[in-house]
Amino acid sequence: MNIELFREYCLKKKASTESFPFDQDTLVFKVAGKMFALISLEETDNVNLKCDPENAIYLREHYDCVKPGYHMNKNHWNTVYFDGTINDALILTWIDDSYYLVVNSLPNKILQEFGLI
Numbered sequence: 001m002n003i004e005l006f007r008e009y010c011l012k013k014k015a016s017t018e019s020f021p022f023d024q025d026t027l028v029f030k031v032a033g034k035m036f037a038l039i040s041l042e043e044t045d046n047v048n049l050k051c052d053p054e055n056a057i058y059l060r061e062h063y064d065c066v067k068p069g070y071h072m073n074k075n076h077w078n079t080v081y082f083d084g085t086i087n088d089a090l091i092l093t094w095i096d097d098s099y100y101l102v103v104n105s106l107p108n109k110i111l112q113e114f115g116l117i
Helices: 003-011 053-062 088-103 108-113
Strands: 016-019 026-031 034-040 046-050 066-068 077-081
Touching: 003 016, 003 026, 003 034, 003 088, 026 088, 034 088, 046 088, 053 066, 053 077, 077 088
Parallel strands: none
Antiparallel strands: 016 026, 026 034, 034 046, 046 077, 066 077
């Protein structure tokens, strides 16, 4: 996975935006103002993705390239390394999971406001 494909895919998600809320190195993707993915522009070999806590543990146990979220809540975030051990399609699925985890947690008023329902 390269950063261009990652960025393109995140931005194709409905109501998604990108910004640099922390510093000029960390590119953050949000849906309706809530983070679902982060990537460093200096270290583009990994990404942080939001994850269901039970699934986060499962992924860490089954994929060497998945670690607890770096600088994030370890229960809800994973860091996925683009080390070539998994294919891009699986990473895209995990981006989807992260995005929909956030979308499904939003109140109906916000979903309507952002055209998500």
